[in-house]
Amino acid sequence: MFDGVTDRPVSGDLLAAVALKQADGGVSAMPQEDRAGRGAGLDSPGLLAARGLFTPPSALVPEQLYAEVGPGSAARAREHVVLAPDTVLTTNTYFGRFPTSYWQRWTVATEVELVVLASGGGRIALHASDSGGEPRIVDSHEVHDAHHAEVRLTGRFDKFVDGGAHWLEATTTSAPLTLHEVRWQVVAPETERLTTLVICTHNRVPDCLDTLAALAGDPAALARLETVYVADQGSDPVAEHPRFAEVSAALGSKLTYLRQANLGGAGGFTRGLYETLGRLGEHANVLFMDDDVLCEPEIVVRLTAFANRTTAPTIVGGQMLNLLHPNTIHVSAESANLEGLAAGEPVAGALANADLTGVDEHGRRNLQERRVDTAYNGWWSCLIPAEIVAEIGYPLPLFFQWDDVEYAYRAHGHGFTSVSLPGAGVWHADFDWKDWDEWHRYFNLRNALITAALHSRFDGKHVAKSLVSHLTRYLLSMQYGLAATLLKALDDFMLGPSILADGGVAAVGEVRALRARYPETVLHDTAEVPEVRPGDLPLIAAGPTPGNKPAVLLKRLAYQLMDKKVHSVGTVPAEDAYWWHVSLFDTAVVTDASQSGVRIRRRDRDLAIRLSRHAARSLRQFVRTAPELQRRYQAELPRLASRENWTELYRQG
Numbered sequence: 001m002f003d004g005v006t007d008r009p010v011s012g013d014l015l016a017a018v019a020l021k022q023a024d025g026g027v028s029a030m031p032q033e034d035r036a037g038r039g040a041g042l043d044s045p046g047l048l049a050a051r052g053l054f055t056p057p058s059a060l061v062p063e064q065l066y067a068e069v070g071p072g073s074a075a076r077a078r079e080h081v082v083l084a085p086d087t088v089l090t091t092n093t094y095f096g097r098f099p100t101s102y103w104q105r106w107t108v109a110t111e112v113e114l115v116v117l118a119s120g121g122g123r124i125a126l127h128a129s130d131s132g133g134e135p136r137i138v139d140s141h142e143v144h145d146a147h148h149a150e151v152r153l154t155g156r157f158d159k160f161v162d163g164g165a166h167w168l169e170a171t172t173t174s175a176p177l178t179l180h181e182v183r184w185q186v187v188a189p190e191t192e193r194l195t196t197l198v199i200c201t202h203n204r205v206p207d208c209l210d211t212l213a214a215l216a217g218d219p220a221a222l223a224r225l226e227t228v229y230v231a232d233q234g235s236d237p238v239a240e241h242p243r244f245a246e247v248s249a250a251l252g253s254k255l256t257y258l259r260q261a262n263l264g265g266a267g268g269f270t271r272g273l274y275e276t277l278g279r280l281g282e283h284a285n286v287l288f289m290d291d292d293v294l295c296e297p298e299i300v301v302r303l304t305a306f307a308n309r310t311t312a313p314t315i316v317g318g319q320m321l322n323l324l325h326p327n328t329i330h331v332s333a334e335s336a337n338l339e340g341l342a343a344g345e346p347v348a349g350a351l352a353n354a355d356l357t358g359v360d361e362h363g364r365r366n367l368q369e370r371r372v373d374t375a376y377n378g379w380w381s382c383l384i385p386a387e388i389v390a391e392i393g394y395p396l397p398l399f400f401q402w403d404d405v406e407y408a409y410r411a412h413g414h415g416f417t418s419v420s421l422p423g424a425g426v427w428h429a430d431f432d433w434k435d436w437d438e439w440h441r442y443f444n445l446r447n448a449l450i451t452a453a454l455h456s457r458f459d460g461k462h463v464a465k466s467l468v469s470h471l472t473r474y475l476l477s478m479q480y481g482l483a484a485t486l487l488k489a490l491d492d493f494m495l496g497p498s499i500l501a502d503g504g505v506a507a508v509g510e511v512r513a514l515r516a517r518y519p520e521t522v523l524h525d526t527a528e529v530p531e532v533r534p535g536d537l538p539l540i541a542a543g544p545t546p547g548n549k550p551a552v553l554l555k556r557l558a559y560q561l562m563d564k565k566v567h568s569v570g571t572v573p574a575e576d577a578y579w580w581h582v583s584l585f586d587t588a589v590v591t592d593a594s595q596s597g598v599r600i601r602r603r604d605r606d607l608a609i610r611l612s613r614h615a616a617r618s619l620r621q622f623v624r625t626a627p628e629l630q631r632r633y634q635a636e637l638p639r640l641a642s643r644e645n646w647t648e649l650y651r652q653g
Contacts, residue, residue, distance in 0.1 A: 046113060047192060048220070049305040050098060050298070050423065052091060052168060052182025054081040057214055057296055061326045061427070064357045066095045072172070080180035083122065083172045089179075090169045092127065092135075094329070094356045094367065095298070097165040098184045099422040100128065101371040104157035106419055107309040109186040114153040114168060118143045122177035124170050126153040131163025133362075133369040138166065143177070163370040165422075186309060193285055194226035195304045195383065198272025200265055201291035203234035208291040209243050216250035218297035224304045226284070229275060230257045231268040263503040263649060264399030264443075269379060273394060274646055277386055284386040288379045294323055294427035302424040303383045313385040315411060315418040317377020322430040327357045330431065332368050333420050335375035336405050338456035340466050341448040343405050344431075347372050367422075374420040376408030380428045388416050393641030397649060399504025400440055402447035409455040410637075435593040437482045437521060442511040443504065445470075445489035453630045454637060460626030464619050471615050475608045476556050476583040478601035481518030483611050488514055490618050494625060497636035503649045523597040529589060537589060540567055542576035549580070556583040563605050571598070 054067050054076040063076060072087025083089055091097065103109055114126050125140035139153040155166045170179060197215070201208040208230065215221055215228065228251055232238050239248075239257050248255055258271060269288045276284045285307050287300065299318045307316045320330040333350040336343040346352040354366040382404065392414050395407050408418045452458055467490060474483040488511065492499050499507070515521045546552040556579070559565070566584040574591040582588050588601045622629075639645055 046115075046183075046185030047188035047305055047308065048183055048301060049103075049109075049112065049186050049309075050184040050302050051079065051220060052116075052179070052184070053078060053095060053298060056095075058294055060294070062357055065093055065327065067091045067093060079182070080178060083120075083170060083177045083179070085172050085174050085176060087177075088169070088171050090127075090167065091182075092129075092167040092169070092365065092367070094425070095296070095423055097167045097367065097423055098155075099368075100155065100157060100166050101131070101160040101163045102419060102421060103186070103306070103309075104160045105371060106311065106314060106417065107186075107306065108311055109157060109309050111154055111156045111186070112166060113185050114139075114155070114166070115181075115183045115185060116151045116153075116168070117180040118146050118149045118151050118177065119180070120172075120177040121145060121175035122170055122172040124151050124153070124168065124179070126155055126166060127169050128155060128159075128166050129164045129369055130159065131370045133364050133367075145175075148180075161371075163368075165367070165369070186305070189308050193283065193304075193308055195224055195285045195287050195300060195307075196227045196229065196272060196276045196280075197225050197287045197289060197300070198229045198231060198269055198276075199289050199291050200231045200268025200271075201234060201238060202232075202262060202268070203236045204291045205234075205236055205238050205241050207293075208232075208238050209241065209247055211289065211291060211293060211295045212247045212251065212255075214295040214297050215300070216247060218300075221297035221300040222251075222254070224300050225254055226280075227276070228255050229272040230255070231271040232257065232259050233262040233264075233268055260650060261505065261652070262508075263397065263505065265379065266395050266398045266400065266403040267503050267649065269403075270395050270397075270646055271650065273384070273386075273389055274643065274650070277389060277643075280386065282386045282390045285383050286386065286389075287383040288381065289426070290380045290428060292429060293380055294326075296426055299381055299424045299426055302421060303381075306419070306421055306424075307383050307385060310419075313387040313416060315377065315385075315388065315408060315416065316383045316424075317374070317418060317420045318381030319420055319422065319425040320378060320380050320428045321356075321425050323427040324430045324433060326427050327355055329354050329356055329425070330428070332422065333372040333374035334378075336409070336451070338409070338448075338452040339459060339462050341445065341452065341463070341470075342466075343402065343448070347374060350374075374418050375412070376405050376418050377420045379404040381424075381426045388414075392416070393638060394643060394646055396450070396637070396640050397500050397503040397645070398443065398447045398450065399507065400443040400447075402444065402451050406447070406451040406454065409451065410641075413455065433594055437479055437599065439485070439508070439511045439515055441482060442485045442489045442507065445486055446493050446499075446507075449489070449493040450633060453626075453633045458626060458630045460623040463626065464623050467619065467622075468615075471611075472553065472557075473579040475611060476553070476560065476579045477577070478520060478582060478585075478588065478603055480604060480607050480611060481515045481521035483615075484514055484518060485511060487611065487614055487618055490622060494618070494622060494629060496629065496632050497640060500640055502652070520599050520601045523592055523599060525597050529598060529600065537569060537571045540570035540572060540585075542572075542578055542581035545578075546580055552580050556580060559583065560603070560605065560608060563603070565603070 055078050069089050073084045075082045121144045123142045126138045128138045129135050138155045141151050143149050273286050276286050303316050322328045329351050331346045331352045333347040335345050349370050350372045358366050395403050565586040569587040571589045574593050577590045586603050589598050
């Protein structure tokens with residue numbers, strides 16, 4: 001146990017207070033089965049919407065994401081906290097807040113009740129904010145010499161359309177105060193729908209088992225899961241590892257393990273939808289979850305409750321926090337520029353790469369005060385009601401990437417909303433630490449084209465400009481394999497919907513074989529850089545971003561055509577690997593974004609010209625045929641997204 005401010009061990013007096021509570025039948029005396037069984041808000045019939053948690057599921061995560069202490073000190077556990085005298089605790093944090101604005105806008109609930117078991121003495125208050133972050137006290141209660149006193153505070157959903165949240169604050173003076181079983185609850189529906197969880201995994205056995213174990217070890221989360229599907233598409237089966245028996249026993253009859261051919265994330269996640277709807281019909285919620293997340297089991301509680309109370313069937317997404325930097329949120333709401341072939345663009349007002357334990361320019365905590373509506377939510381954790389599937393069909397067999405974007409935009413076209421719910425998050429590998437020059441870039445580009453054809457005006461000339469922009473940067477940066485990957489994606493897209501007949505299986509092998517012909521796609525250990533002695537290479541950093549990029553681009557193109565260079569050879573850090581800098585080299589040893597090695601890029605004028613000619617032919621064809629291609633993809637959408645098509649794909653595997 002550590003001091004909430006300085007991480008020093010808490011005082012002996014506070015430790016004694018904890019021991020006293022345990023000895024006299026205090027917070028830790030309640031049997032585990034009783035605590036889990038009372039999850040919907042102690043003895044009341046309310047629906048558990050969120051728990052008040054005080055420590056994270058991993059020591060790698062800062063406690064400040066859950067509650068902040070100061071002045072004073074506190075001893076924390078997962079579901080209870082003991083405040084020393086003269087201490088202030090607030091849950092005005094990412095996981096500690098109740099996202100009231102989202103509940104007011106998207107659900108039938110009209111108020112939230114904060115229920116707390118309190119022992120000792122102190123003041124417990126319910127606070128709220130508005131869209132600008134200004135705080136106010138909504139309700140409060142003082143306890144004196146309490147022993148498991150039940151405190152109930154109520155906040156109405158009446159002033160939160162544009163933003164704002166609720167949170168708990170507790171203060172002590174001369175006595176310690178224990179808070180236990182903190183629950184946020186709303187009026188329950190007539191029937192509470194449980195959630196089916198689907199984990200798609202491919203050769204990430206330890207990660208998958210960690211996620212399953214985290215869920216199995218949380219009774220409140222597990223109680224809200226009807227079934228847990230593991231769709232295993234890897235060559236290293238999860239079920240063959242010794243630890244699987246232990247995890248399987250903990251999950252019991254709730255676990256269903258499936259083996260199938262590798263159909264990518266789309267095929268793995270859709271298998272869970274396929275199986276669930278086959279059993280339960282239209283009365284199910286299905287939660288997708290990546291296998292490689294650090295799982296906060298509370299996400300099951302919060303997404304399930306929200307989905308049970310929405311005014312209409314709604315895609316409810318969990319947010320992504322960065323695994324390597326667990327205090328940082330990836331983005332709280334995002335959209336896609338369909339004709340620009342770009343996903344992951346932050347919605348105006350959303351938090352993006354923000355330190356959730358830091359403050360903004362006004363000195364306020366980086367929290368999502370303003371309600372920001374998302375266009376889609378990534379499938380690292382995302383709940384889809386069966387009613388939506390029944391109306392718009394299943395995901396497309398896109399294999400990998402843009403499947404989540406396409407499905408959300410399709411749902412929106414049918415009148416269904418997506419919500420990225422603040423405070424419902426998991427930790428996922430940082431995108432900034434994944435290099436763009438990989439085989440999956442093929443699927444990113446091809447599937448972006450398919451999504452644009454289905455859900456945008458799909459102006460061929462406009463889309464072609466985006467492709468030319470990508471291609472030019474790749475060629476200037478000596479990423480010839482990446483340019484070839486783009487061209488294959490474009491050429492395959494122009495073959496029409498038939499490219500999705502096998503769910504993308506053949507394309508994986510073809511793209512890998514194509515890229516193997518380009519040496520700069522190979523990742524080298526820094527100690528084994530071929531033909532170059534690392535000690536002889538100067539580190540050449542990039543200059544400032546050009547003020548007139550179009551003029552610089554023309555200048556760099558002229559350099560390439562004339563085979564003119566500024567630097568013969570040098571190393572370039574990943575953060576400086578811009579096209580305007582790398583294009584000045586004859587040979588550049590560029591650090592991979594993963595920081596696990598380097599790529600060696602060598603200028604090849606003749607290859608660049610050949611790829612440019614290929615691009616010119618393909619782009620002319622694309623502009624000419626774009627309207628017809630759009631008609632073909634739109635006509636085939638119902639069949640490709642049908643249960644019958646997925647039945648055939650699973651049968652083939």
